[in-house]
Amino acid sequence: xxxxxxxxxxxxxxxxxxxxxxxxxxxxxxxxxxxxxxxxxxxxxxxxxxxxxxxxxxxxxxxxxxxxxxxxxxxxxxxxxxxxxxxxxxxxxxxxxxxxxxxxxxxxxxxxxxxxxxxxxxxxxxxxxxxxxxxxxxxxxxxxxxxxxxxxxxxxxxxxxxxxxxxxxxxxxxxxxxxxxxxxxxxxxxxxxxxxxxxxxxxxxxxxxxxxxxxxxxxxxxxxxxxxxxxxxxxxxxxxxxxxxxxxxxxxxxxxxxxxxxxxxxxxxxxxxxxxxxxxxxxxxxxxxxxxxxxxxxxxxxxxxxxxxxx
Amino acid sequence: xxxxxxxxxxxxxxxxxxxxxxxxxxxxxxxxxxxxxxxxxxxxxxxxxxxxxxxxxxxxxxxxxxxxxxxxxxxxxxxxxxxxxxxxxxxxxxxxxxxxxxxxxxxxxxxxxxxxxxxxxxxxxxxxxxxxxxxxxxxxxxxxxxxxxxxxxxxxxxxxxxxxxxxxxxxxxxxxxxxxxxxxxxxxxxxxxxxxxxxxxxxxxxxxxxxxxxxxxxxxxxxxxxxxxxxxxxxxxxxxxxxxxxxxxxxxxxxxxxxxxxxxxxxxxxxxxxxxxxxxxxxxxxxxxxxxxxxxxxxxxxxxxxxxxxxxxxxxxxxxxxxxxxxxxxxxxxxxxxxxxxxxxxxxxxxxxxxxxxxxxxxxxxxxxxxxxxxxxxxxxxxxxxxxxxxxxxxxxxxxxxx
Numbered sequence: 187x188x189x190x191x192x193x194x195x196x197x198x199x200x201x202x203x204x205x206x207x208x209x210x211x212x213x214x215x216x217x218x219x220x221x222x223x224x225x226x227x228x229x230x231x232x233x234x235x236x237x238x239x240x241x242x243x244x245x246x247x248x249x250x251x252x253x254x255x256x257x258x259x260x261x262x263x264x265x266x267x268x269x270x271x272x273x274x275x276x277x278x279x280x281x282x283x284x285x286x287x288x289x290x291x292x293x294x295x296x297x298x299x300x301x302x303x304x305x306x307x308x309x310x311x312x313x314x315x316x317x318x319x320x321x322x323x324x325x326x327x328x329x330x331x332x333x334x335x336x337x338x339x340x341x342x343x344x345x346x347x348x349x350x351x352x353x354x355x356x357x358x359x360x361x362x363x364x365x366x367x368x369x370x371x372x373x374x375x376x377x378x379x380x381x382x383x384x385x386x387x388x389x390x391x392x393x394x395x396x397x398x399x400x401x402x403x404x405x406x407x408x409x410x411x412x413x414x415x416x417x418x419x420x421x422x423x424x425x426x427x428x429x430x431x432x433x434x435x436x437x438x439x440x441x442x443x444x445x446x447x448x449x450x451x452x453x454x455x456x457x458x459x460x461x462x463x464x465x466x467x468x469x470x471x472x473x474x475x476x477x478x479x480x481x482x483x484x485x486x487x488x489x490x491x492x493x494x495x496x497x
Numbered sequence: 498x499x500x501x502x503x504x505x506x507x508x509x510x511x512x513x514x515x516x517x518x519x520x521x522x523x524x525x526x527x528x529x530x531x532x533x534x535x536x537x538x539x540x541x542x543x544x545x546x547x548x549x550x551x552x553x554x555x556x557x558x559x560x561x562x563x564x565x566x567x568x569x570x571x572x573x574x575x576x577x578x579x580x581x582x583x584x585x586x587x588x589x590x591x592x593x594x595x596x597x598x599x600x601x602x603x604x605x606x607x608x609x610x611x612x613x614x615x616x617x618x619x620x621x622x623x624x625x626x627x628x629x630x631x632x633x634x635x636x637x638x639x640x641x642x643x644x645x646x647x648x649x650x651x652x653x654x655x656x657x658x659x660x661x662x663x664x665x666x667x668x669x670x671x672x673x674x675x676x677x678x679x680x681x682x683x684x685x686x687x688x689x690x691x692x693x694x695x696x697x698x699x700x701x702x703x704x705x706x707x708x709x710x711x712x713x714x715x716x717x718x719x720x721x722x723x724x725x726x727x728x729x730x731x732x733x734x735x736x737x738x739x740x741x742x743x744x745x746x747x748x749x750x751x752x753x754x755x756x757x758x759x760x761x762x763x764x765x766x767x768x769x770x771x772x773x774x775x776x777x778x779x780x781x782x783x784x785x786x787x788x789x790x791x792x793x794x795x796x797x798x799x800x801x802x803x804x805x806x807x808x809x810x811x812x813x814x815x816x817x818x819x820x821x822x823x824x825x826x827x828x829x830x831x832x833x834x835x836x837x838x839x840x841x842x843x844x845x846x847x848x849x850x851x852x853x854x855x856x857x858x859x860x861x862x863x864x865x866x867x868x869x870x871x872x873x874x875x876x877x878x879x880x881x882x883x884x885x886x887x888x889x890x891x892x893x894x895x896x897x898x899x900x
Binding site: 234235236259261263266268271274275276288291293335336 | 731732733734736737738739740741742743
């Protein structure tokens with residue numbers, strides 16, 4: 187439904203996006219994950235037609251209805267809905283009036299426009315606030331209206347650029363429910379975020395970007411398979427650990443110490459945990475707390491780039 | 498403790514203010530420019546006094562009237578345009594001269610009779626621009642002086658015959674053995690006639706005030722149009738608009754149209770108040786007035802778009818745009834009529850679009866001029882609109898600032 191091939195964009199001598207390819211199918215949510223400055227926003231801007239790529243192509247649709255964005259921008263844009271990171275709504279226009287405006291920009295009018303506005307407001311749970319102005323809304327309600335504005339023309343492809351920034355957990359869950367509903371309706375959703383837990387909850391596949399490049403693109407299960415250890419242990423310890431010696435003696439992977447916090451990957455939790463505690467005690471490191479968990483996308487990113495996702 | 502906190506707070510304010518270079522430049526530049534403007538108008542630094550433009554029509558063509566005409570023409574205080582009565586009155590009505598002096602037929606003989614025998618005094622009509630009425634007193638005074646001198650010369654005979662007064666030399670009193678003319682009452686009277694659209698309608702000073710203030714505050718609305726675009730960009734609205742299947746022309750064109758409509762509505766309301774409450778009348782061409790209003794509305798809108806194109810942040814842009822607007826309305830004669838400007842500034846201000854708007858609205862209201870007088874203002878306003886729009890489209894930054 188949405189396909190990008192070999193996108194490249196540079197500003198001056200600096201390549202912001204280099205040879206980026208991705209695809210999002212109908213009824214699929216693909217996460218675009220990366221730290222700040224990875225090139226996500228520029229990628230989204232190229233996918234929406236806001237910024238011209240130096241090289242590469244973007245296609246919308248499949249089969250005979252497939253359109254190249256740079257060759258037929260108006261028709262392609264009609265099939266894309268964009269949810270910018272910013273609250274892109276008019277605070278002094280009523281909720282329905284906002285949607286009527288954005289629907290009109292896509293050529294909707296009359297009864298069809300009113301029908302689509304009602305449907306979009308209903309989907310995001312704002313049908314009873316249709317006449318109210320967003321300036322009286324909570325932050326979460328504004329975010330939902332921001333999403334509805336991208337839905338009103340019923341696009342095939344929806345691109346969300348960090349749509350939950352500054353949203354409370356309850357509203358975030360409501361937004362996730364909306365996205366899952368849209369996936370159920372066969373829409374292709376591209377979701378950029380730097381919140382791993384969002385990507386883990388929502389996305390069928392994840393594209394990980396760093397320094398303008400795609401460093402991985404796979405399902406969550408596929409990404410986790412790339413890790414040397416799926417289980418993790420986190421301990422609160424005393425003193426500076428000799429990490430190479432620890433790895434050699436216990437077989438833990440990717441140890442990291444940050445102050446009193448020690449994080450390691452383990453292949454088998456039941457066997458590794460006693461070995462680790464024994465080694466620490468033998469080397470005079472008191473242990474005050476221990477917890478186990480499964481590897482997450484943070485670990486995947488760390489494994490792929492050697493850097494923390496939130497750096 | 499308290500003092501260090503106080504000092505830190507004061508220091509913070511000073512650092513913040515002086516680090517804002519735009520605000521600093523505005524605070525310094527604005528008073529300098531405005532002070533320089535008013536100093537140039539009302540100050541005493543001019544090398545020579547401004548010559549007053551007048552028209553002079555001699556319908557008598559007697560020796561005396563010719564002598565008066567020659568004296569007036571030679572007077573350093575006047576810049577005389579000679580012609581017939583109709584042309585002179587038209588110039589006064591268009592504001593191109595401050596007064597048109599008309600010596601009636603029989604002026605020479607009647608004045609001579611009135612001076613020596615108490616006959617009926619001839620009536621000299623002085624058609625004056627009522628928006629520049631301060632010149633009327635001066636015109637009357639100097640005219641009296643020249644008439645009395647010419648009469649004195651003609652009555653005194655000998656070396657001081659009628660022809661000798663034509664050299665423009667101004668003298669106190671008469672010449673030769675003639676009694677001093679000032680000992681007599683003036684041998685003529687003047688009739689001051691306002692050069693307005695209709696003789697039955699006196700000059701209404703509100704007409705110019707509404708033109709000036711209307712132009713100024715509608716331009717302020719234009720600033721809001723531009724700042725609105727910058728705000729839309731900051732809020733991401735511009736991104737959503739650009740993501741829609743719309744051309745750049747349509748996007749910018751919609752801003753121009755909405756801004757122009759708003760300006761037109763505001764101007765209509767302002768003039769409705771002027772007409773309803775202050776009895777301002779459109780005595781000239783209504784079509785011309787509407788044409789100027791539409792052209793000015795387009796100018797306002799394109800000015801707003803220019804602001805959006807060259808501005809960076811809404812806050813800084815608003816300050817600079819207000820300053821630019823104040824300079825434009827100042828030079829356009831919205832605050833003080835342009836005729837009080839020094840001659841060089843009157844000429845220079847023709848490159849300021851507000852001058853054409855204010856003059857055009859004046860021409861269509863109290864001056865009562867026809868559509869022909871609206872053509873130049875409309876053309877100039879449209880030309881400025883096109884220029885502003887072209888620069889705006891050229892300079893407009895379509896892509897969002899990169900994060």
